[in-house]
Amino acid sequence: MPFSFDFQTRSALIAFLLLLAAASSLAQQPQAASTLQQITSELEPSNGVWTAQQIAAMGRLRDAALRDAYATTELQHLTDNIGPRLSGSPQAQQAVEYVAAEMRALGAEVQMEKTTVPHWVRGVETGQLVSWPGMGPDATQKIVLTALGGSVATPAEGLTAEVIVVDSLKDLNALSPDAVKGKILLFNEHFDKRLAAQGLGFEAYGQAVAYRAGAPALGASRGAAAVLVRSVGGAEYRLPHTGMTEYDPQLTKIPAASVTAEDADLLVHLTSQGHVRMKLTLTPQTLPRADSYNVIADWKGSEHPEQVVIVSGHLDSWDLGTGAIDDGAGVAVAMQAIHLLSQSGIHPRRTIRFVAWMAEEEGSDGAQTYLAEHSGDIANHVGAIESDSGAGHPTGIYLAGKPELQAWLHPISQVLEPIGATQLVISKETGADISGLTDKGVPSFAPLQDGRFYFNYHHTAADTFDKIDAHELNENSAVMTVLAYALADSPQPAPR
Secondary structure, three states, rough: OOOOOOHHHHHHHHHHEEEEEEEHHHHHHHHHHHHHHHHHHHHOOOOOOOOOHHHHHHHHHHHHHHHHHHHHHHHHHHHHHHHHOOOHHHHHHHHHHHHHHHHOOOOOOOEEEEEEEEEEOOOOOOHHHHHHEOOOOOOOOOEEEEEEOHHHHOOOOOOOEEEEEEEEEHHHHHHOOOOOOOOOEEEEOOOHHHHHHHOHHHHHHHHHHHHHHHHHHHHHHHOOOOEEEEEEOOOOOOOOOOOOOOOOOOOOOOOOEEEEEHHHHHHHHHHEEEOEEHHHEEEOOOEEEEEEEEEEEEEEOEEEEEEEEEEEEEEOOOOOOHHHHHHHHHHHHHHHHHHHHHHHOOOOOOEEEEEEEHHHHOHHHHHHHHHHHOHHHHHHHEEEEEOOOOOOOEEEEEEEOHHHHHHHHHHHHOOOOHOOOEEEEEEOOOOOHHHHHHHHHEEEEEEEEEEHHHOOOOOOOOOHHHHHHHHHHHHHHHHHHHHHHHHHHHHOOOOO
């Protein structure tokens, strides 16, 4: 027969179920409140260690940076009026004097910190094929190239030798010991354009640049007469890409140059058919080291002027272009931070110290001098920011230091949300010039920028002012200024 309840049993069961539902509802209340709190905190984030007034000041600085043309004007003067600023050059000294004067005009306390720097001069650089499979009578072909920084010269009349191409060190090691002796050795390592197109330009650069640095030592160890490297960059408009190279003091120094991607491909194709000979002429000179300066400008703190937050970029550049993205832009946005504080009359608790570093491209000699001069004062450096990745749209901040920095800076990422710069990404390094400070435990930072196009122009003749988007430059100024103010005015220094 079918199962049935009498009235009393049914009533008891209903009462039990109601009690069970009530208990379940009560048990769920804390979880619901926790979820609600989490949603609320995401939509209305805490101000962290900063007051509502300080957060509002950051918003005003952000908005002022987006409106102000100061950084663009300063950058155009550095690039168009002063020009290339290779360390030791007259233009580098002119830039030092100009930036120091501009900082004084803003009311900052300026120091020109003396350092000594390399003084390398490029000279003539030509390449041409004089023999190759299928050539016509009396024919030659031009090879577009540029000397690598620090390269020694060929004989004044040039050198002519057979070209040997390898794709990697593994390929070089597979050759017989004497295969490249007396020859011109080309390392044909490709820059990964697909990786760069996904916003990972610096990762692509890191993979390829080792050959630019190491080629002279590798070639000299095999008795090569000279070395060439495929240009480390993404734009294939027959633009050679320069940059510093390295020599092994135990080996003979041999001439080193970078060839365009197109000419590297040409050499690969022709050498696959037979013997190819090239005439290479490079006449660079390495002159005695020169006196130069880091430009230091302090915007003094109101409570703890002895504690400093650095805002910085490097003032020197390579000599093929005018150093707009590398690194006039970094200097300009750091100048803008002092300009905006001056315009607004804000003196945060701690000193914000502008630094225009000298000789980053040729070994960061200025940064080494700074570390030596301030070795007894590292504990008073509560933060350091360097911009040396161009002027592309910033999506956030790189940070190096304690993991707690990420959560500590969360309110700052919310201030930067209107410009889309909310990411806080932990990194081992944030800038070459501040890396020594990072190693000593100083929390350090850099704008996290769009890197898809940077290496189309980096270290080439195309690094000129027209590559700058003024709005994106101002966005970077906003990141630099807001972050500097936050670090300088927090009740306690950033976690260290």
